[in-house]
Amino acid sequence: xxxxxxxxxxxxxxxxxxxxxxxxxxxxxxxxxxxxxxxxxxxxxxxxxxxxxxxxxxxxxxxxxxxxxxxxxxxxxxxxxxxxxxxxxxxxxxxxxxxxxxxxxxxxxxxx
Amino acid sequence: xxxxxxxxxxxxxxxxxxxxxxxxxxxxxxxxxxxxxxxxxxxxxxxxxxxxxxxxxxxxxxxxxxxxxxxxxxxxxxxxxxxxxxxxxxxxxxxxxxxxxxxxxxxxxxx
Numbered sequence: 523x524x525x526x527x528x529x530x531x532x533x534x535x536x537x538x539x540x541x542x543x544x545x546x547x548x549x550x551x552x553x554x555x556x557x558x559x560x561x562x563x564x565x566x567x568x569x570x571x572x573x574x575x576x577x578x579x580x581x582x583x584x585x586x587x588x589x590x591x592x593x594x595x596x597x598x599x600x601x602x603x604x605x606x607x608x609x610x611x612x613x614x615x616x617x618x619x620x621x622x623x624x625x626x627x628x629x630x631x632x633x634x
Numbered sequence: 635x636x637x638x639x640x641x642x643x644x645x646x647x648x649x650x651x652x653x654x655x656x657x658x659x660x661x662x663x664x665x666x667x668x669x670x671x672x673x674x675x676x677x678x679x680x681x682x683x684x685x686x687x688x689x690x691x692x693x694x695x696x697x698x699x700x701x702x703x704x705x706x707x708x709x710x711x712x713x714x715x716x717x718x719x720x721x722x723x724x725x726x727x728x729x730x731x732x733x734x735x736x737x738x739x740x741x742x743x744x745x
Contacts, residue, residue, distance in 0.1 A: 526677075553731050564721055564735035565678065578732055612677050620666035620685065620725055623733065625677035 525549075526626035528613050534632045537603060543629045545596040545613030553618040554596040556588060559610045559628070571596060572618060603633045636661040636726045640736035647743045650711050655720055655739045658704040663727025667705050669698050670721040672738070678721055712743045 526547045535541050545554065553572050557565035570578035571590040585607075587599040596613055610630055616623040637660045647653055659667065666685050670678035682691040684700040691698045695716060697708040707720055719740045723733040 528677075555731070564723075564738055566735075567732055570731050572731060578730060610675070614677075616731070618731060620683070622668050622680040622683050624680055625670075627677045628675075630675070 526613055526615055526624050528611075528626035528629050530629060531627065532630045532632075534634060535600065535603065536634055537605075539603075540599070540601045542600065543598040543611055543613075543631075545598075545615075545626060546594055547615040547624070548594055549615060549624070550593075551615035551617055551624075552593065553616045553623075554590060555614040555616075555623060556596070556598050557612040557614065557625075559612055565612055569598075600631075603631075605633050608632045636724060636734045638722055638724055638734050638736035640720075640722050640739050642739060643737065644740045645742070647709075647712055647741065649713055649743055649745050652708070652710045652712070655707040655709070655722075655741070656704060657707070657722030657736055659722075659724050659736075661724050661726035661734075664724060665727060666725045667700055668723045668725070668733065669696075669705070669707055670723065672719045672721055674719075709741070712741075714743045714745050717741055717743045 529544045556568040559565045568582045569588045574590045585602050589597040610628045612628045614623040614625045641656045669681040672678040682698040687702045695710045699706045719738045721738045722736040
């Protein structure tokens with residue numbers, strides 16, 4: 523099983539809403555990532571969790587709040603987002619170290 | 635700061651017309667270079683990892699090579715299903731698990 527599963531696939535939320543994106547992997551990977559991707563741009567790293575601890579935060583605004591409840595799950599809690607936060611949000615996982623990361627299919631987020 | 639530049643930005647090929655994509659990088663201590671394929675609206679699909687200059691990896695019609703300054707992704711006799719955006723990313727010494735991506739090359743293969 524080389525799959526990273528993200529839910530939901532699509533999300534429309536208002537600027538005052540609170541929502542969460544979920545990510546799950548069962549490959550035993552110890553590193554999990556959140557990326558943001560705008561149209562026709564490469565993915566931009568937001569957060570990295572290594573062994574369930576936050577190891578990298580790329581100066582992401584506090585309206586994005588990551589959580590890693592266990593080694594298989596990664597959440598991204600969203601609150602008071604802006605329209606410019608509309609993007610494809612990608613979760614990825616890897617063994618850690620210098621190996622390729624496996625990406626999920628993403629959540630297409632639209633903030634209205 | 636690590637930098638990754640891909641060229642060309644877009645590439646239109648006829649089916650069967652071989653070509654190469656370039657990924658040049660400036661990093662402090664390359665630990666690994668990765669190639670991904672991304673279809674519209676989907677997550678990137680991992681293709682290759684290259685670790686040191688001179689290394690080559692192949693998968694079907696794709697072949698990736700690495701020098702000390704750049705990597706090439708050769709597409710041999712492409713088919714329309716090879717149409718996608720190809721992304722290059724690097725992992726460098728001080729950056730831990732962070733991947734730095736290039737801007738990508740959009741490849742369109744016409745029948």
